[in-house]
Amino acid sequence: xxxxxxxxxxLSVLSFAVPAFAQGEVASxxxxxxxxxxxxxxxxxxxxxxxxxxxxxAAAAESLARNPAARPGIQLALILGLAxxxxxxxxxxxxxxxxxx
Amino acid sequence: MPDQIHTEPDAAQAAxxxxxxxxxxxxxxxxxxxxxxxxxxAAWWKFGPRPAIGFAFGCAIAYLNFYWLKRxxxxxxDRATGAATSQSGQGIVFRFLLRYxxxxxxxxxxxxxxxxxxxxLLAGLFLPVAAIGCEAVYELYAALAxxx
Numbered sequence: 001x002x003x004x005x006x007x008x009x010x011l012s013v014l015s016f017a018v019p020a021f022a023q024g025e026v027a028s029x030x031x032x033x034x035x036x037x038x039x040x041x042x043x044x045x046x047x048x049x050x051x052x053x054x055x056x057x058a059a060a061a062e063s064l065a066r067n068p069a070a071r072p073g074i075q076l077a078l079i080l081g082l083a084x085x086x087x088x089x090x091x092x093x094x095x096x097x098x099x100x101x
Numbered sequence: 102m103p104d105q106i107h108t109e110p111d112a113a114q115a116a117x118x119x120x121x122x123x124x125x126x127x128x129x130x131x132x133x134x135x136x137x138x139x140x141x142x143a144a145w146w147k148f149g150p151r152p153a154i155g156f157a158f159g160c161a162i163a164y165l166n167f168y169w170l171k172r173x174x175x176x177x178x179d180r181a182t183g184a185a186t187s188q189s190g191q192g193i194v195f196r197f198l199l200r201y202x203x204x205x206x207x208x209x210x211x212x213x214x215x216x217x218x219x220x221x222l223l224a225g226l227f228l229p230v231a232a233i234g235c236e237a238v239y240e241l242y243a244a245l246a247x248x249x
Contacts, residue, residue, distance in 0.1 A: 057157055057177070064181040072123050079126065079174050080233060083167060087230045094223050 008048065038096040043090035049085050056081045114248075121249045125236055128173060132232040140154045140228075144221060154207055155211050155218025159225015162207045166200045167229045 060078040064071060137160040145153035173196050176188035204226065211222045243249045 022190045061177075064178055068182040068184075071182060072119075075174055075178050076122070076125055078178075079171055082170060082174070083229050083233065087227060090223070090226055097219070097223060 010042075035100055038100050041092055042089075042096055045089045049089040052085045052088075053082055056085065103181070118249050121243060122240075125240070128239070129229070129232045129236050130164075130167070132235045133160075133167065133228050136231055137161075137164070137225075137228060140231075144224075148221070151215050151217045152221035155215070155222075156223030156225040158207055158211060158218070159222040160228045161225075162204055162222075163226050163228040166204065166226075169200050192208050 056078060058073050065073050137157070139162065141153055141157045144156045172188070173193050176193040178184075179188070180190065180193070208222060209221070211218050
């Protein structure tokens with residue numbers, strides 16, 4: 001898990017570094033680095049949110065199987081958790097729309 | 102004997118707390134229903150009709166999304182606990198994925214018909230977050246003021 005975290009950190013740093021260094025070349029090469037970075041950002045956000053949702057759902061399934069009597073609390077926490085995790089991907093989408101258009 | 106004296110109020114308090122927290126999802130749905138018209142009216146007054154219509158679409162999609170999420174999780178919990186359920190596994194997965202298709206379709210329609218409404222649509226999708234925030238504040242108030 002720590003290797004995966006390091007990999008995501010390195011990739012996220014790289015994805016932010018590329019458009020920052022390429023700002024001066026937009027006019028000369030015509031490459032829209034902002035759009036490329038936006039695509040990478042959305043991909044990272046979607047992927048990490050999917051991982052988080054999968055982890056939350058797996059933990060809830062395990063908890064429900066261990067203790068079915070605790071279903072109301074687990075169900076509430078899972079619904080709120082999934083809704084908030086989805087909203088994180090939406091935040092990224094909103095930022096992308098604000099920056100790209 | 103002293104143990105019984107302390108245990109009975111604790112059990113009653115726990116039952117009250119359980120009853121209070123079990124109504125959280127219903128309260129969140131109610132807050133969404135109250136917040137949406139208020140915020141649509143505010144958006145209409147502040148930004149004009151097009152963003153307000155987009156915001157109303159976003160609120161409707163977010164409400165439907167939250168409702169389907171609740172149903173999907175209920176079906177999932179039925180499956181995990183082995184309880185009898187009327188929802189099939191395929192139906193649960195289909196509804197879970199259909200939520201994303203619905204959001205993308207709504208955004209595409211708004212974007213092609215009226216790009217000016219897109220910001221409103223995106224803002225409307227955050228209605229559940231606002232409702233959950235209101236519920237968190239209410240639960241904090243209940244915990245501090247009423248000791249629930």
